[in-house]
Amino acid sequence: MEATSSVPTKRNAFNAWLSKQWMPYRQVSLLGWLLGSLVAVLLETFIGTSLAWALGMSDVPALFGFVVMLKQPELLPSIILYLLLIYFIPIAIVVRLTKSIANKIAGLLFRYPLWITALFHIVLLYAVIDVWAVMNDYRVLLAKLMMIAIITTLSLNVVNGYMGEFSCSHPGFLAVGAYTASIIMVLFFVNDKVMGPALLPPALGPFFFPIVLILGGVVAAFSALIVAIPSFHTRGDYLAIISLAFMFIIKSLIENLQVFGGARGFMGQPNLASLPVVFVWTIIAIWTINNFVRSTLGKAMNAVRDDETAADAMTVNTRNTKMTAFLFAAFWAGIAGGLFAHVMRYVNPGSFGIKKLAEVLAMVYFGGLNSVVGSIVGAIGFNFLSEMLRPLEILKWVIIPVLLILVMIFRPTGLIAFKDFDPEELLRPKNQTEEEV
Amino acid sequence: MSRKHFILLTVVLVLAIAALAACSGGGAKVIKVGINAPLTGSIPKVGEGTKYSAQMWLADINKAGGLQVGNKKYKVELVIEDNESKADSAVKANTKMITQDNVLVIIGPQSSKQAVPAGEVANNYKTPMISPWSTNPKTTLNRPWVFRGCFLDPFQGPVIANFVTNQFGFTKAAVLYDIASDYPKGLAEYFKKAWEKLHGAGSVVAYESFTHGDTDFSAQLTAINKSGAQFLFTPQYYSEVALIVKQAHQLGWNKPIVGSDSWGSAELIKLCGSDCYGDYFSTHYAAAGAKGATKAFIDRYNAKYGYVPDDVAALTWDSLNIAKTAIQNCGKLTGKIATDRKCVRDAMANIKNFDGITGKMTFNESGDPSKCAVIVKISDKGEFKFFKQVCPTK
Known part of the structure; x- marks a missing residue:
């Protein structure tokens, strides 16, 4: 407890009361929380719309009321009541009621290999997201874009956070992935006016989509070589400049490639990036990147970041480490780009400019360097904030930078930085204390 | 809290929610019109004009006590979303307005x-959309639900080429355009094609480009100066036009400079000053010397917001009124959003000779209006004076 003064003040009493109320929830496993959320979203599916009408809202608040809050502040009490009735209270109740059984199931699952437990949780998580999103296509689109933002942020964090370099070429890798995947898909599986009839039956598209995405990632990784080779012996500012130049080269290149639409953009991508597809890719990305940064190679990256000479002296192959990390990050950025192109079903070089760079960097530094959880929080938080503040128009571009500055002052490395993400710890049943008592 | 109390509380809550849900009467019936505008980003003046026009339009409807459809009066609400001048934000905004706010029509x-x-989003969700200002053919191509309020680039290019040929009798043209933006690039190509058709291959003696964000054009302008061109065509946005024109004059260029509808912003004269006086551009309407409804609109806008509205504001105004006419022609709103959207779309496609402030409009089967272009001369006072009207030949 953080009791700062010995005299019990009203505030301390409240804090004590709060922590006492919170006590039972400390023993709730992730499984319990997921079950609670599932009940809440199911509740919303069945009575959300009529409840929203009864409370004077025109529809279910799409993003927990974030979007309407600033447009119609008079609805604020209704929104809070709605959130309490649909989300907070049902989750609190279900979580408490199912606490022991959820812990038992989690304990049972824990005896099996980790991947089975993880799979079980992931399926449940997907169920929650799916039920929540299908209420409204705006939610589906946002969920997809948020997941793509997570992949992008994570991949940039590998270079900027774990390896401690300042790379600015990520929009370029996104663009390479996006265009590669789009062009292959349209060329092979779509009867397009520009690219001609499909070379393979369009029905095969969904099966080849993952392969094409990976191909996009591989091409992005190869293009990363262009940055990596000349910047071998440079660090810090020099790498930033070289990578920035790379971003502009890619953008200009696409603008001048008339075959692919130039500045007018390229469209006609098949509608294959559905919510489950993007979700699976996001999970794979989190899993792989988390394993990568926790591996020996990940530790080597940290060593290079902290002191390259010392790392070299301690037999770390710094050149190899830097190269691998950079190409790995570019690969995932390419995948994210391919998914982005197929969600928007339109790409133009203008989407991959300096604005995108600012956005991705903001997500990384807002969430936290050197942290997988931080990147996830950063991507989701930034997207939420950006959607929420949109009605403020120009003020939005004052508030978001100010928030970023505040984060940089009070938490210079981001909200959740330098934290290891351990799935085993996350999925563990939380009833040990209960059994001990 | 014992377990018994806890369960009791749960039951009470569930009942309360059920009761609340049961007594709901459904949402109030209003017509929602979505506005998708670039309020922030690189062209905020365009977004501002859109917003102001829409607010004036709404004020008119509110003054009349609502929108009369059939024998019922409906309240109208605007849903204004900022697309930040970004493609993905525009898609997000459209999806939100269609699926969350349930708008009947989208402008922008x-x-x-x-x-x-x-x-693409509007067409997929079967929601009628009018883009007042987008001149790219792809916007409406193969999209029965998407319309536009202006003429297209393939029409504007020849208009300018013909105008210069007839007016000045020139045979050698120079073009300076931004290769990284789709609008200037497209228009430069259409112009080049039309000009070479009139004067033969090689008659465009200088075809120079720069990249978005450039502010120094001296290299290109020097090349143009040396090329022996008789005039310069630059289909750029107002902020770049001011720089190009000023730098051209500094480098000793004293021949005419001709532009396109992207010049027609209220900001142009503020930035460019006397350098732009005497130049010509093609656009959708001319503010100075306007008559009738157009003048009434300009005067009202000027009185309310303190400057003469540019073509975006006028085209938005027309698009909103097309939407209004379509809703009224629909006759009856069922309250089922999908049915109503279909009804409005069909009514919109059937509008004949709509009398807008930017000219008469009839949509063709791809959702594009056939309407006249206006050649404007920038007067010595910096006003956009009507010079000539060019209509499509049928």
Whole structure:
């Protein structure tokens, strides 16, 4: 407890009361929380719309009321009541009621290999997201874009956070992935006016989509070589400049490639990036990147970041480490780009400019360097904030930078930085204390 | 709290929610019109004009006590979303307005780079959308639900080429355009094609480009100066036009400079000053010397917001009134959003000779209006004076 003064003040009493109320929830496993959320979203599916009408809202608040809050502040009490009735209270109740059984199931699952437990949780998580999103296509689109933002942020964090370099070429890798995947898909599986009839039956598209995405990632990784080779012996500012130049080269290149639409953009991508597809890719990305940064190679990256000479002296192959990390990050950025192109079903070089760079960097530094959880929080938080503040128009571009500055002052490395993400710890049943008592 | 109490509380809560849900009467019946505008980003003046026009339009309807459809009066609400001048934000904004706010019609986005992907969304969700200002053919191509309020680039290019040929009798043209933006690039190509058709291959003696964000054009302008061109055509946005014209004059260029509808912003004269006086551009309407409804609109806008509205504002005004006419022609709103959207779309496609402030409009089967272009001369006072009207030949 953080009791700062010995005299019990009203505030301390409240804090004590709060922590006492919170006590039972400390023993709730992730499984319990997921079950609670599932009940809440199911509740919303069945009575959300009529409840929203009864409370004077025109529809279910799409993003927990974030979007309407600033447009119609008079609805604020209704929104809070709605959130309490649909989300907070049902989750609190279900979580408490199912606490022991959820812990038992989690304990049972824990005896099996980790991947089975993880799979079980992931399926449940997907169920929650799916039920929540299908209420409204705006939610589906946002969920997809948020997941793509997570992949992008994570991949940039590998270079900027774990390896401690300042790379600015990520929009370029996104663009390479996006265009590669789009062009292959349209060329092979779509009867397009520009690219001609499909070379393979369009029905095969969904099966080849993952392969094409990976191909996009591989091409992005190869293009990363262009940055990596000349910047071998440079660090810090020099790498930033070289990578920035790379971003502009890619953008200009696409603008001048008339075959692919130039500045007018390229469209006609098949509608294959559905919510489950993007979700699976996001999970794979989190899993792989988390394993990568926790591996020996990940530790080597940290060593290079902290002191390259010392790392070299301690037999770390710094050149190899830097190269691998950079190409790995570019690969995932390419995948994210391919998914982005197929969600928007339109790409133009203008989407991959300096604005995108600012956005991705903001997500990384807002969430936290050197942290997988931080990147996830950063991507989701930034997207939420950006959607929420949109009605403020120009003020939005004052508030978001100010928030970023505040984060940089009070938490210079981001909200959740330098934290290891351990799935085993996350999925563990939380009833040990209960059994001990 | 014992377990018994806890369960009791749960039951009470569930009942309360059920009761609340049961007594709901459904939402109030209003017509929602979505506005997808670039309020922030690189062209905020365009977004501002869109917003102001829409607010004036709404004020008119509110003054009349609502929108009369059949024998019922409906309250009208505007849902204004900022697309930040970005393609993905425009798609997000459209999806939100269609699926969350349940708008009946969408007006916007203005620039083609947002209108092309946003039009795809509107078409997929079967929601009528009018882009007032997007001149890229792809915006409406094969999209029965998407319309536009202006003429297209393939029409504007020849208009300018013909105008210069007839007016000055020139045979050698120079073009300076931004290769990284789709609008200037497209228009430069259409112009080049039309000019070479009139004067033969090689008659465009200088075809120079720069990249978005450049502010120094001296290299290109020097080349143009040396090329022996008789005039310069530059289809750029107002902020770049001011720089190009000023730098051209500094380098000793004293021949005419001709532009396109992207010049027609209230900001142009503020930035460019006397350097732009005497130049010509093609656009959708001319503010100075306007008559009738057009003058009434300009005067009202000027009185309310303190400057003469540019073509975006006028085209938005027309698009909103097309939407209004379509809703009224629909006759009856069922309250089922999908049915009503279909009804409005069909009514919109059937509008004949709509009398707008930017000219008469009839949509063809691809949702594009056939309407006249106006050649404007920038007067010695910096006003956009009507010079000539060019109509499509049928």
